[in-house]
Amino acid sequence: MKMSFGPPLCFLIVLLLLSLSLLSVSCRGQEQENGSSGAPMERREQEALYSAIQGFVGRWWNGSDLYPDPCGWTPIQGVSCDLYNGSWYVSALNIGPVYENSLNCAQDAGFTHHLFELKHLTTLSIYSCFLSPHQSPVRISSFSWGALSNTLESVEFRSNPGLVGMIPTSIGSLKHLQSLILLENGLTGPLPLELGNLISLKRLVLSSNGFVGQIPPALGGLSNLLILDCSRNNLSGPLPLTFGGLTTLLKLDLSNNNLDGSLPRELGNMRNLTLLDLGGNKISGGLIEDIQGMVSLKEMVMSNNPTLRGELAGIEWTNLEDLEVLDLSNTGLRGHIPESMTQLKRLRFLGLSDNSLSGTPPPKLASLPCISALYLNGNNLTGQLDFPGTFFSKMGRRFGAWNNPSLCHRLPLTPSSSSSSSGADAPFGVRPCSREGNASSSSNHVGSSLSIAKISEGRDDLHWDLQVEVSVGCPSRGGDGSWWGSRGKVTMALVGVALIVVFV
Ligand SMILES: *[C@@H]1O[C@H](CO)[C@@H](O)[C@H](O)[C@H]1NC(C)=O
Ligand SMILES: *[C@@H]1O[C@H](CO)[C@@H](O)[C@H](O)[C@H]1NC(C)=O
Ligand SMILES: *[C@@H]1O[C@H](CO)[C@@H](O)[C@H](O)[C@H]1NC(C)=O
Ligand SMILES: *[C@@H]1O[C@H](CO)[C@@H](O)[C@H](O)[C@H]1NC(C)=O
Ligand SMILES: *[C@@H]1O[C@H](CO)[C@@H](O)[C@H](O)[C@H]1NC(C)=O
Ligand SMILES: *[C@@H]1O[C@H](CO)[C@@H](O)[C@H](O)[C@H]1NC(C)=O
Ligand SMILES: *[C@@H]1O[C@H](CO)[C@@H](O)[C@H](O)[C@H]1NC(C)=O
Numbered sequence: 001m002k003m004s005f006g007p008p009l010c011f012l013i014v015l016l017l018l019s020l021s022l023l024s025v026s027c028r029g030q031e032q033e034n035g036s037s038g039a040p041m042e043r044r045e046q047e048a049l050y051s052a053i054q055g056f057v058g059r060w061w062n063g064s065d066l067y068p069d070p071c072g073w074t075p076i077q078g079v080s081c082d083l084y085n086g087s088w089y090v091s092a093l094n095i096g097p098v099y100e101n102s103l104n105c106a107q108d109a110g111f112t113h114h115l116f117e118l119k120h121l122t123t124l125s126i127y128s129c130f131l132s133p134h135q136s137p138v139r140i141s142s143f144s145w146g147a148l149s150n151t152l153e154s155v156e157f158r159s160n161p162g163l164v165g166m167i168p169t170s171i172g173s174l175k176h177l178q179s180l181i182l183l184e185n186g187l188t189g190p191l192p193l194e195l196g197n198l199i200s201l202k203r204l205v206l207s208s209n210g211f212v213g214q215i216p217p218a219l220g221g222l223s224n225l226l227i228l229d230c231s232r233n234n235l236s237g238p239l240p241l242t243f244g245g246l247t248t249l250l251k252l253d254l255s256n257n258n259l260d261g262s263l264p265r266e267l268g269n270m271r272n273l274t275l276l277d278l279g280g281n282k283i284s285g286g287l288i289e290d291i292q293g294m295v296s297l298k299e300m301v302m303s304n305n306p307t308l309r310g311e312l313a314g315i316e317w318t319n320l321e322d323l324e325v326l327d328l329s330n331t332g333l334r335g336h337i338p339e340s341m342t343q344l345k346r347l348r349f350l351g352l353s354d355n356s357l358s359g360t361p362p363p364k365l366a367s368l369p370c371i372s373a374l375y376l377n378g379n380n381l382t383g384q385l386d387f388p389g390t391f392f393s394k395m396g397r398r399f400g401a402w403n404n405p406s407l408c409h410r411l412p413l414t415p416s417s418s419s420s421s422s423g424a425d426a427p428f429g430v431r432p433c434s435r436e437g438n439a440s441s442s443s444n445h446v447g448s449s450l451s452i453a454k455i456s457e458g459r460d461d462l463h464w465d466l467q468v469e470v471s472v473g474c475p476s477r478g479g480d481g482s483w484w485g486s487r488g489k490v491t492m493a494l495v496g497v498a499l500i501v502v503f504v
């Protein structure tokens with residue numbers, strides 16, 4: 001058994017070695033730009049770098065001893081340099097355990113003023129560094145951000161539970177900042193209005209902290225913003241009407257907060273928006289017609305807003321033809337499932353569970369070409385679930401219709417063909433339509449329903465083949481999205497490795 005693991009492991013190691021050698025080649029490239037004599041670097045810049053790093057990794061770290069030429073022949077993992085006027089300056093500083101030889105933080109890590117003396121710093125990233133909110137909490141230094149206002153383009157503080165307190169208002173001076181990511185830290189307090197001064201911002205991610213209060217309307221002035229993610233905080237109040245100004249936005253995620261009020265009509269201005277996630281809030285007032293304006297929408301998640309209410313029928317769903325994921329579970333929806341929803345040809349996920357929907361589900365839902373999960377459970381749907389048996393067996397538990405007391409299916413009770421047993425095909429938690437319940441039913445009726453089922457299954461075998469062909473054209477999740485992208489790449493890499501292994 002052990003032997004069978006040999007080849008894949010070997011290949012992984014070979015791949016690792018390959019990528020390592022590639023890495024070292026690219027590192028050497030930088031160093032050879034100015035001969036092997038050692039790159040020139042202002043003494044002040046060099047000292048500032050050593051001291052700034054020492055602030056994070058601890059006093060024991062002797063930079064001048066370990067890395068006498070940090071932008072040249074003794075590069076520091078996580079530090080990048082750029083040439084200005086013939087001298088090297090630090091352009092990027094990445095602290096935290098990304099690679100084995102990365103700069104790891106000491107327990108008493110903190111910001112020092114030396115950090116703000118790095119004249120050409122464009123990127124600052126601190127990952128998994130401040131870890132204990134109780135023993136050694138650290139605040140985002142409020143003093144010298146202005147010193148970096150002409151250079152800093154990207155700030156990322158991620159997974160630092162010990163990074164506490166408020167976002168300092170001085171961060172608003174970073175007028176060249178394009179990306180501000182404060183993800184999974186212990187930050188609290190209201191969001192400063194000064195965030196609205198970061199006019200170059202393309203990406204603002206404040207997810208998974210303890211922020212409270214309203215979303216500052218000033219954020220609506222960030223006219224270059226592509227991604228806004230304030231999910232998993234404790235923000236309250238309504239969505240600002242100023243959000244209508246965020247016409248460039250591609251992704252808006254405000255899920256899992258305490259937001260209330262109704263959906264602003266201005267949302268309809270976001271014509272390039274591909275992701276809207278407002279799930280897990282207290283939004284009310286129903287689905288407004290204006291959401292039809294978000295014509296690029298691929299994913300719309302409003303689930304777990306039990307106060308939303310309203311109906312599906314008010315929306316012309318055909319205007320949202322790019323929709324791939326639509327989750328409206330637990331939103332207090334009433335009324336019927338409109339036929340126009342069966343025109344959403346790219347839909348892969350449709351969640352309508354735990355609402356008060358009534359009527360009979362349109363049979364055409366089962367022939368959505370890309371559908372791979374459909375949840376109708378926990379409603380008040382009635383009548384006959386007129387989906388083919390092949391649909392149920394294809395979907396398995398990714399089809400949900402249980403907890404609809406008056407809904408029934410009409411699949412045959414005995415195996416109708418050798419290939420499929422009807423017992424396995426029947427949708428979970430849905431009872432067969434009762435013959436006795438219908439006064440007009442007779443043994444004759446049962447026979448005819450059986451043969452109808454046979455015919456429909458025959459037709460659907462063909463349909464299934466078609467579906468497989470069509471589904472090749474179905475977009476897959478994570479094509480272009482930034483945060484799905486990395487997952488996609490990992491998968492690609494795994495597939496690559498698997499292919500190589502198979503080849504050998
Ligand atoms: C290399 O460094 C010297 C100073 O030591 C400087 O005059 C020269 O311009 C640099 N060359 C390049 C290609 O950066
Ligand atoms: C670092 O090491 C050098 C000699 O290798 C020494 O002169 C210097 O004082 C040390 N600096 C610190 C801060 O320990
Ligand atoms: C380059 O040097 C000139 C003159 O010494 C100075 O005015 C300019 O600000 C410097 N540029 C940078 C990017 O440091
Ligand atoms: C969130 O804020 C509300 C008041 O707006 C407060 O009642 C609640 O306890 C807060 N929840 C958390 C987890 O801080
Ligand atoms: C929307 O996207 C298109 C195509 O990517 C682009 O040309 C257009 O400028 C965008 N609109 C806004 C308001 O950014
Ligand atoms: C379900 O629908 C029936 C009539 O179709 C109605 O009498 C009943 O009140 C509804 N139940 C709920 C929970 O909406
Ligand atoms: C009962 O049968 C009649 C026709 O005989 C039909 O119109 C009616 O829809 C059936 N009811 C149910 C609940 O299937």
